[in-house]
Amino acid sequence: MTLKERVENALEKVRPSLQADGGDVQLVDVGDDGVVKVVLQGACAGCPMSQMTLKSGIEKILKQNVPEVTSVVSM
DSSP states (O other), X not given: OXXXXXXXXXXXXXXXXXXXXXXXXXEEEEOTTSEEEXXXXXXXXXXXXXXXXXXXXXXXXXXXXXXXXXXXXXX
């Protein structure tokens, strides 16, 4: 399984809670440096708490499930 596939699988663990609040996350790219680029969608796109969701939620889960991930950034 590729790194990108492993990241996508980890995002599936986060997605239900985002969707429950009317949002979602789309994987854009996984860099060789471990930086994951995502786009927050729906309610998450304009939410003032989106950076906290990104760092405390999405990044934390990805790092736990895919050790190669160094950070997550929103595009």
